[in-house]
Amino acid sequence: MSTPAIDIQAVHKSFRRHQVLRGMTLQVERGQTFAFLGRNGAGKTTTIQLLLGLLNRDEGAIRVLGHDPENEPLEVRAKVGYLAEDQTMYGWMKCGDILRFMAPFYPTWDHDLALKYAKDFEVPLQTKIKHLSKGQNVRLGLVLALAHRPELVILDDPALGLDPIMRKQFNRDLITHLQGEGRTVFYSSHLLYEVEPVADEVAILKEGRIVRRSETEALRRDVKQIILGRQAAGLLQEKSTVLDFRPDGDDVALTVAGVGIALELLHRDGVEHRVVDLDLDEIFEAYVTGKSHGWETAEDQPVAIET
Amino acid sequence: MFSNQQQRPMRTIYHSLLWKEWHEHKWKLAMLVLVTVLLSLLFWRGEPQMLPVAVTTLLFGYSVLAGLFLGMQTAAGERGRGTMPFLQTLPVSVRKPAAIKVLMAWVTAFVPVLLVVGLAYAYLSSYNSDSATLTAMADSSVPQVVLDTWGRQNWLLGTGLSGILCVTSLLIWMAAAGVNRSDEIRAGAIGFLIMASVWVFIGILGYWAEEWKSSSLDHTVRVMMSAAAGGPSIGGGNRGPRESYLPFVAAAVLSHGCVMAWFLVSFGRHAVRPARTRGGRGKIGRIDWLGPPRKSQLTAIIWKQVSETGPLAVVAAAAILAMTSLAFWFDSGSQSRGSYAELLAGIALSVGFLVTVVAGMGVFLEDVKPKIGIFRRSRPVNVTMWFVVKYCTGLMVLAITFGALFLLAFLMPNGQRLLSSEYAGEQVAAIALVFLLVYTLSMACYCLGRQPIFAAVTAISVFFLGVYTVDFLIFRSLPADMRLFGALAVMVVAQVALTALAWLAVRNNWGWNIE
Numbered sequence: 041m042s043t044p045a046i047d048i049q050a051v052h053k054s055f056r057r058h059q060v061l062r063g064m065t066l067q068v069e070r071g072q073t074f075a076f077l078g079r080n081g082a083g084k085t086t087t088i089q090l091l092l093g094l095l096n097r098d099e100g101a102i103r104v105l106g107h108d109p110e111n112e113p114l115e116v117r118a119k120v121g122y123l124a125e126d127q128t129m130y131g132w133m134k135c136g137d138i139l140r141f142m143a144p145f146y147p148t149w150d151h152d153l154a155l156k157y158a159k160d161f162e163v164p165l166q167t168k169i170k171h172l173s174k175g176q177n178v179r180l181g182l183v184l185a186l187a188h189r190p191e192l193v194i195l196d197d198p199a200l201g202l203d204p205i206m207r208k209q210f211n212r213d214l215i216t217h218l219q220g221e222g223r224t225v226f227y228s229s230h231l232l233y234e235v236e237p238v239a240d241e242v243a244i245l246k247e248g249r250i251v252r253r254s255e256t257e258a259l260r261r262d263v264k265q266i267i268l269g270r271q272a273a274g275l276l277q278e279k280s281t282v283l284d285f286r287p288d289g290d291d292v293a294l295t296v297a298g299v300g301i302a303l304e305l306l307h308r309d310g311v312e313h314r315v316v317d318l319d320l321d322e323i324f325e326a327y328v329t330g331k332s333h334g335w336e337t338a339e340d341q342p343v344a345i346e347t
Numbered sequence: 348m349f350s351n352q353q354q355r356p357m358r359t360i361y362h363s364l365l366w367k368e369w370h371e372h373k374w375k376l377a378m379l380v381l382v383t384v385l386l387s388l389l390f391w392r393g394e395p396q397m398l399p400v401a402v403t404t405l406l407f408g409y410s411v412l413a414g415l416f417l418g419m420q421t422a423a424g425e426r427g428r429g430t431m432p433f434l435q436t437l438p439v440s441v442r443k444p445a446a447i448k449v450l451m452a453w454v455t456a457f458v459p460v461l462l463v464v465g466l467a468y469a470y471l472s473s474y475n476s477d478s479a480t481l482t483a484m485a486d487s488s489v490p491q492v493v494l495d496t497w498g499r500q501n502w503l504l505g506t507g508l509s510g511i512l513c514v515t516s517l518l519i520w521m522a523a524a525g526v527n528r529s530d531e532i533r534a535g536a537i538g539f540l541i542m543a544s545v546w547v548f549i550g551i552l553g554y555w556a557e558e559w560k561s562s563s564l565d566h567t568v569r570v571m572m573s574a575a576a577g578g579p580s581i582g583g584g585n586r587g588p589r590e591s592y593l594p595f596v597a598a599a600v601l602s603h604g605c606v607m608a609w610f611l612v613s614f615g616r617h618a619v620r621p622a623r624t625r626g627g628r629g630k631i632g633r634i635d636w637l638g639p640p641r642k643s644q645l646t647a648i649i650w651k652q653v654s655e656t657g658p659l660a661v662v663a664a665a666a667i668l669a670m671t672s673l674a675f676w677f678d679s680g681s682q683s684r685g686s687y688a689e690l691l692a693g694i695a696l697s698v699g700f701l702v703t704v705v706a707g708m709g710v711f712l713e714d715v716k717p718k719i720g721i722f723r724r725s726r727p728v729n730v731t732m733w734f735v736v737k738y739c740t741g742l743m744v745l746a747i748t749f750g751a752l753f754l755l756a757f758l759m760p761n762g763q764r765l766l767s768s769e770y771a772g773e774q775v776a777a778i779a780l781v782f783l784l785v786y787t788l789s790m791a792c793y794c795l796g797r798q799p800i801f802a803a804v805t806a807i808s809v810f811f812l813g814v815y816t817v818d819f820l821i822f823r824s825l826p827a828d829m830r831l832f833g834a835l836a837v838m839v840v841a842q843v844a845l846t847a848l849a850w851l852a853v854r855n856n857w858g859w860n861i862e
Contacts, residue, residue, distance in 0.1 A: 094435055117438035124436070128429035132370065141363045143356030145437045151356040 043106050045070045045192050045224040046091065051100030053086055053248075060086045062248035063100070068241075070191075073218070073225040075235035075256075078245035079328050084228045085125065087245070088196050091226075092117060105191055118146060121190030123181045125197040131170030135163050135180055139187070146188035154187035161213060175206040179213070186217060192224045199234055207231075211238050232320040242320070244327045251327050252297070256320070263323045264299040267291050268306070268313035275309065276302050284330030295326040364444055368451035371424075375417075375800065376455045382808040383409055383459040387466060389815045395471070399502060402467050403489050406460060406510035410580070412701070412807060413459070414514040415535065417452040418521025420800045422610075423534035424448075426527060427799075431615060441615035449522060449610065456514045464507035471503070513580035517542075519603050520576035523610035531799040532709050536662050542576035543666040549575055550673030557676070570594045574602030648733060652740035655713070656706055660748040663702040667695050667752060688762035695752045696778070703745060703782050707789025708802050710741045711849075715797050715858055730854045738846070742786060749782075773831075780838050784845070785810055791845040794852035796859055813841065 046068040053061040060083045068074045078084045089095040091104050093113025102109055109116045129138060135158065143149045158165055161179040164172075172180060178198055185193055195214075199207045215238055218225050229235050235242070236256065243253040254262065263283070266276070273292045276282060280302040284295035295318065296302045306313050318326070357363045383405065390401035425431040434444055489502045490509075524541040525534025549571050556564035572578045579599040671691045713719050714737075723733070756762050768774060788810060793802035821833040852858055 092436060114438045114440060117436060122436050124432055127433060129433055130367070130430055131428070133367075140356050141367060142437075144358060144360045144363050145439050149356065 042070055043103065044068055045072070045105055046074075046226060047101075047103040048087070048090075049101040051087075051090065051102060052098045053083075053090065053095065054098055060248055061090075061097075064245070064248060064250055066243055066250055066253065068224060068226055070224050071222050072240045073214075073227060073238050075239035075242040076226060076228040076245065077230065077232065077235070077242055077324055078228075079230055082245045082328075083248045084230075084245060085196055088122075088194055088226075088228060091194060092120065092122060118148075118188075119191050121185035121188065121193040123178070123185040123193075123195045123198045125200050127177070127181045129169050129177075129180070129184075132168065134166055134168050135172070136165035138169065138180070138184065139165070142184055142187070148190075149188045151187070153189065154183055157183040157186055157217070160217075175202055175209075178202060178206075178210065182210075182213065190223065192226065193218055194226045194228075196228045197230065198227075199229075199231070207234055214238055232324045236320045244324060246328050259323060260318070260320065262299060263295065263297050263318060263326065265293050265295050265316040265318055265322075266299070266302060266306070266313050267293045267316065268311055272306070272309075272311040272313070275305060275311065279305050283326040295322075295330060360439055360443060361447070364447040365451070368447050372451045372455045375804065376458060378801070378804055378808070379409075379413060379455065379459045380462055382804070382812075383463050384466060386808075386811055386815075387463050389812075391467075391470075398467060398470065399489055402463065402503065403506050406463060406506055407490075407513065409459065409463075410456075410510040410513040411517060411577070412803075413456045414517025414577075415521050415539070415701075416800050416803050417456050418518045418538065419525055419531040419535040421448050421452045421518065421522040422525035422538065423528040423531045424800075425615075427530040435615050442611045445611050445614035448614075449519070449607070452518055452522070453515060456518055457511060460507060460510045460514065464503060464510075467503055509580045513577050516577050516579045516599075516603060519607050519610070523606045523613070524576075526610050526613045527616070530712065532659070532705060532712055535705060536659050539666060540662050543669055545575045546673055547669040550669075550676055553673075554676045566590070570598045574598040579603070644728060644732065645736060648736040649740050652710070652737045653744060655709055656741045656744040659702065659706055659709060660744050663698065664748050664752060667691070667698050670694050670698065686761075688756040688759040688765060691756040691759075692753060692765055695749060695756070699749050699782065700785060703785045704789045704803055704806055706741055706745050707786040707806070708793040708799050710737050710790050711794050711853060712799070715794055715853065715856075720856060724856065731850070734850050734853050738787075738790070738849075742783070745782075745786065780835075780842075784838055784842055787842055787845045787849065791849040791852070794849045794858060 044067040046066065048064055048066040050063045050065055051061050052059070052063055064083070064087065076084055076087070086095065090097055090102055091109055093109035093116055096110050104116045105119050107115045107119075133141065139151065139154045139158065143151055143154075155165075157163075158180075161183060163176060163180045163183055167176075169177070169180065181198065185195075199210050202210060211234065214225070214227075219238070225238075227235055227239065239256050241253070241255050242259060243250050245251070252259070267288060268276075268291060270287075270290060270292050273285075273294060276294055276296060280299075281297040282294050283297055284293075286293045293316075299315070303313075303315065305311075357366060387401060387405050390405060391397040425434055435441060437444075489506055520542050521535070521538040525531075525538035528534035528537055549568055552564065552571070553568045555561070556568050572581060573595040668691075671687065671694050674690050674694065675687050714723055714733075724730075753765075757765055765771075766775070785806070789802060789806040792806040792809070793799065796802050796805060817834055817837055821830055821837065825833050
């Protein structure tokens with residue numbers, strides 16, 4: 041059995057007194073497109089900097105493609121293609137120049153492939169980088185991240201700031217050139233609809249911890265909204281994981297993880313209810329901003345029915 | 348289609364890095380060569396007796412400025428333009444790019460020195476001048492320390508080598524002391540403070556050596572001077588008659604080796620930290636003298652500019668006082684308060700020139716950067732008010748700082764001698780006007796070029812070329828009674844033109860974004 045592309049075990053990272061990662065554990069299998077989701081400031085970029093050996097962890101263990109990035113950062117970076125959020129490159133270089141410039145840094149650099157990608161992604165080689173549009177800049181960054189045939193590609197909010205058409209185009213390129221070749225992609229984002237079409241698996245990061253990790257389809261099947269009477273809501277409070285609670289007139293809308301068990305309970309007790317499918321955006325929102333605690337004591341607290 | 352050249356990748360990492368650094372330094376090199384050669388030709392004006400003073404002044408002035416400015420860019424250039432994260436993620440130790448960066452900066456600094464010396468040598472050879480006359484002239488213009496070290500006959504070689512040692516030392520020290528700062532100006536301020544602190548420390552030891560009459564401490568202090576920023580240029584000049592060169596050379600090599608190693612180890616070793624949440628820590632003990640929220644746009648802009656120029660002015664004032672005290676302790680022939688006042692005024696004037704150049708660039712340092720520029724321009728702020736208030740506030744901060752230093756010098760015993768000349772009023776006015784012009788020139792250069800090092804080099808070059816032009820056109824061509832008026836008219840015209848140029852650049856977002 042091959043080692044995971046990324047293996048993070050109980051990693052802690054603080055900046056002075058500000059704790060960013062709190063015992064984060066995560067594995068990404070090879071060949072997967074893995075969406076790493078979290079709000080701004082959740083610790084996504086810090087995690088990526090740890091993966092690339094740009095930061096050192098306080099505690100825990102990290103392996104990237106079998107290497108410890110803290111001790112072997114150059115080996116990791118040689119095998120990883122990285123595209124940073126809002127990446128700034130040398131503005132005075134032409135696109136063709138930066139491809140030539142980058143070549144000797146990577147033992148596996150394939151310049152013909154770089155030129156092919158540049159053509160496919162419509163990167164103007166004769167244009168200076170400072171004159172590129174936002175979309176062209178991102179696509180050039182992608183060419184640079186892919187031209188050495190990396191085993192793992194790390195994308196840190198790459199489509200940030202692109203318009204919807206550009207984002208779709210970017211994802212299409214991603215699917216064509218990465219998933220088609222069976223590479224591992226670690227895609228960090230806070231835009232769910234962006235990663236939804238491409239991700240095999242998602243992990244949601246909140247306050248330095250992974251609060252949910254699942255295959256995309258399984259997550260969608262597992263997390264749903266159940267609308268039911270206020271008095272019946274207490275039943276779910278005890279027996280399943282409520283991520284979010286919203287009063288809706290005499291009813292309440294509960295976003296529940298492990299919906300199978302919840303529905304079983306409701307059927308068993310004959311509680312009238314309605315189930316609403318959620319998209320990944322809504323599921324993400326429930327995990328990171330949902331009121332999973334405290335609603336029990338609210339004034340309009342649902343009363344548990346006796347069974 | 349792609350050209351053949353584009354289809355060929357570069358061969359090695361060093362090839363790539365040298366190509367990159369060469370590209371980033373080539374225009375600086377061209378400009379420095381042009382300016383130094385032009386200035387040296389203008390200064391000695393074909394008169395051989397002017398050669399020693401012209402070469403010495405030019406080389407030492409150039410070495411200090413080039414060392415500091417190229418060091419600032421080496422330290423913070425990558426971070427300043429936002430490309431450090433890109434460099435960090437390359438699969439190569441950042442020590443390699445750092446080493447190539449220092450090497451290319453050094454070549455850029457070195458070549459103009461070589462050219463000036465070569466030019467002077469060629470001129471001397473072609474002129475067949477009387478070497479005794481030239482040696483006599485060198486005696487009066489070349490620093491004693493150079494003559495003592497290299498001999499009177501070798502004054503040109505000695506001046507050139509001292510210049511190279513000076514520029515190399517300052518470059519390495521500034522690069523290390525300012526490493527990883529967020530921009531060149533901050534790197535310069537921190538670097539200058541650290542270098543000055545080292546000299547102050549040596550000065551204090553020197554003071555104790557003299558007080559305690561300790562010859563061993565005195566020897567140690569003189570050896571330590573070779574190790575400090577710019578110290579190697581003193582060479583063996585501070586060596587006693589029977590002392591070996593070895594400790595001085597060893598101290599210089601060891602300290603600069605360590606400083607260089609520190610730079611190589613530290614370069615790029617930082618990461619963007621997550622934004623801190625606003626907590627009590629930032630608020631406790633902080634004097635918010637305008638009181639939040641700002642009452643008006645005017646106070647807000649003043650607050651911003653004072654926050655930007657103020658620290659630089661405070662650091663400069665502290666460094667000037669420290670340097671004055673240091674020079675006073677070391678100069679045994681100036682043991683009077685009056686001398687201290689003269690030293691303070693002299694050092695404030697010379698360091699003030701450099702600080703004014705940096706402060707001028709700092710007025711719009713952040714404002715014309717693309718991202719911040721868009722932020723500023725998208726706010727409902729009157730651009731003329733923005734420009735005028737920032738310009739005047741920066742100027743006022745400098746005027747108050749240097750005014751206080753000059754006042755201090757004046758109030759010291761015998762300080763009144765500073766203004767004893769018949770034309771003291773005119774001299775003060777002329778100095779103030781020159782500083783105003785340098786401030787405006789530097790600001791205009793930065794607004795148009797948007798690159799601090801280019802702006803500094805351009806401003807200093809234009810200033811000296813301007814001085815020569817005024818000298819040639821006004822003081823050599825006009826009748827005596829018209830000269831003052833002529834010089835004043837030129838300065839006023841230049842001041843108005845430069846202010847207008849800078850204002851147009853800020854208002855219309857003009858600029859080249861030189862890289």
